[in-house]
Amino acid sequence: MGYTLDFQPVIAGLPDLLKGCAGTLLLAFSGMILSLAIGIGGVAVRGSSVRTARWAVIAFVELIRNTPFLVQIYFVFFALPLVGIRLPPTPTAIIALGLNGGAYAIEIIRGGVQSIHRGQIEAGLALGLPRRDIFRFVVLRPALRAVYPSLTGQFIMLTLTTSIASAIAAYELTSVAKLIENESFRSFEVYGTITLLYLLMSWGIMQAFGLVGRRYFDYPVK
Amino acid sequence: MSQASSSEALITMSGVDKWYGDFHALKGVDLEVRRGEKIVLCGPSGSGKSTLIRCINHLETIQKGRIVVDGIALDDSARVVDAVRREVGMVFQSFNLFPHMTVLENCTLAPMRVRKVSPADAKATARKYLEKVRIGEQANKYPAQLSGGQQQRVAIARALCMEPKAMLFDEPTSALDPEMVKEVLDTMIGLAREGMTMVCVTHEMGFARQVADRVVFMADGEILEAAEPETFFKNPQNPRARTFLGEILAHH
Ligand SMILES: Nc1ncnc2c1ncn2[C@@H]1O[C@H](COP(=O)(O)OP(=O)(O)OP(=O)(O)O)[C@@H](O)[C@H]1O
Numbered sequence: 001m002g003y004t005l006d007f008q009p010v011i012a013g014l015p016d017l018l019k020g021c022a023g024t025l026l027l028a029f030s031g032m033i034l035s036l037a038i039g040i041g042g043v044a045v046r047g048s049s050v051r052t053a054r055w056a057v058i059a060f061v062e063l064i065r066n067t068p069f070l071v072q073i074y075f076v077f078f079a080l081p082l083v084g085i086r087l088p089p090t091p092t093a094i095i096a097l098g099l100n101g102g103a104y105a106i107e108i109i110r111g112g113v114q115s116i117h118r119g120q121i122e123a124g125l126a127l128g129l130p131r132r133d134i135f136r137f138v139v140l141r142p143a144l145r146a147v148y149p150s151l152t153g154q155f156i157m158l159t160l161t162t163s164i165a166s167a168i169a170a171y172e173l174t175s176v177a178k179l180i181e182n183e184s185f186r187s188f189e190v191y192g193t194i195t196l197l198y199l200l201m202s203w204g205i206m207q208a209f210g211l212v213g214r215r216y217f218d219y220p221v222k
Numbered sequence: 223m224s225q226a227s228s229s230e231a232l233i234t235m236s237g238v239d240k241w242y243g244d245f246h247a248l249k250g251v252d253l254e255v256r257r258g259e260k261i262v263l264c265g266p267s268g269s270g271k272s273t274l275i276r277c278i279n280h281l282e283t284i285q286k287g288r289i290v291v292d293g294i295a296l297d298d299s300a301r302v303v304d305a306v307r308r309e310v311g312m313v314f315q316s317f318n319l320f321p322h323m324t325v326l327e328n329c330t331l332a333p334m335r336v337r338k339v340s341p342a343d344a345k346a347t348a349r350k351y352l353e354k355v356r357i358g359e360q361a362n363k364y365p366a367q368l369s370g371g372q373q374q375r376v377a378i379a380r381a382l383c384m385e386p387k388a389m390l391f392d393e394p395t396s397a398l399d400p401e402m403v404k405e406v407l408d409t410m411i412g413l414a415r416e417g418m419t420m421v422c423v424t425h426e427m428g429f430a431r432q433v434a435d436r437v438v439f440m441a442d443g444e445i446l447e448a449a450e451p452e453t454f455f456k457n458p459q460n461p462r463a464r465t466f467l468g469e470i471l472a473h474h
């Protein structure tokens with residue numbers, strides 16, 4: 001039953017694979033930034049006094065969390081042109097990743113906000129701070145600190161989810177790998193290699209998050 | 223030892239009723255605090271002391287009656303509430319310092335955001351009050367690096383940085399180890415001597431004797447007695463006040 005390994009096509013395609021990694025990282029980081037913005041903004045709106053805005057956030061979170069990402073990305077890909085917005089696959093994928101990650105980020109960050117002691121908010125109120133200042137200056141940082149490990153996990157997840165963007169031919173590692181595989185039929189070698197590359201990227205992002213966290217949340221607590 | 227206070231009212235509560243759901247927490251409370259006056263509020267647990275002072279800066283809403291602070295009649299509008307909160311500082315039992323900010327940042331946030339003071343001025347004011355509560359050298363530390371007594375003194379300085387016209391204290395020494403109670407009380411006594419208008423919920427009767435112009439006794443959401451400390455401690459009129467005094471004096 002001889003399956004002889006042949007890494008020649010992979011080696012020949014290595015520059016393309018590395019470019020694919022860069023594409024993946026671009027999707028991942030852009031998606032994370034968008035997710036974080038949606039997450040923080042969503043939690044702020046979720047806690048506001050405008051009832052319709054609160055319900056809109058809840059509906060958005062439920063919609064995203066109860067539908068598959070592949071369907072979401074197709075939806076964004078085919079729905080945007082209908083409203084006159086024509087975007088190339090990569091920006092489309094970033095938007096889809098941001099929306100998806102944002103919904104999960106809302107739930108995670110909301111948990112962090114709820115873990116903040118009521119006395120913190122009361123101290124802010126007693127000082128005369130308006131509610132949005134209390135959220136921004138008093139609550140947000142400790143809340144993010146409290147959920148930072150979950151947020152990191154969610155963003156690693158987002159990084160891996162970028163591979164689904166190959167479905168709309170966004171430029172990222174899995175699309176590049178598919179091309180090489182189609183030409184060479186070296187499925188095992190190609191997917192084995194990108195498995196390793198994904199693993200390395202996840203690990204790198206984990207390290208980066210650790211570094212950022214140690215800087216940004218570097219205050220002593222009892 | 224009490225100082226003369228002007229006859230003008232800074233805080234007036236009249237006919238204040240407060241319910242938590244079905245529970246009647248404040249029953250027809252009338253209280254007038256004159257400018258410069260120091261009031262100690264005491265009474266058994268659950269009598270509504272915290273509720274009362276939290277109504278003054280609108281941390282709790284009332285259902286009936288009227289509260290006027292420095293000429294501003296409190297209602298539920300954000301503008302009025304903010305105006306009152308700017309003039310009234312509050313110190314909590316559990317300090318509630320912001321853990322992710324240094325002592326200095328804790329003290330400068332509200333003046334900069336609320337009073338729109340420049341960072342340099344806010345820092346200068348903060349340093350002045352931190353010196354006053356004798357904690358100037360800890361300005362760059364984080365709350366978790368301070369003892370309870372130090373944290374509470376920072377909390378007092380933080381409130382003072384807003385240059386309030388009155389200070390509310392809700393059991394400021396109850397969460398402290400006994401050896402730290404005195405440093406906080408001394409800070410409060412200093413503040414009282416400078417003429418700050420104060421409403422303090424506390425069971426520190428020594429403090430009450432020393433600085434209070436009036437001791438107000440509450441039970442079951444009602445003010446049952448209000449008198450000068452000497453009169454109140456020597457000869458409490460209300461039987462519940464007598465029982466209460468007997469209990470806390472037995473503990474001290
Ligand atoms: N948020 C709330 N919801 C419902 N009931 C409350 C709430 N806050 C206080 N109460 C009730 O109102 C009553 C007065 O409470 P308050 O905290 O003002 O008492 P207190 O005199 O400060 O007591 P303590 O000495 O224990 O601090 C208590 O019976 C308490 O259970």
Ligand SMILES: [Mg+2]
Pocket residue numbers: 271272273392393
């Ligand atoms: Mg209380």
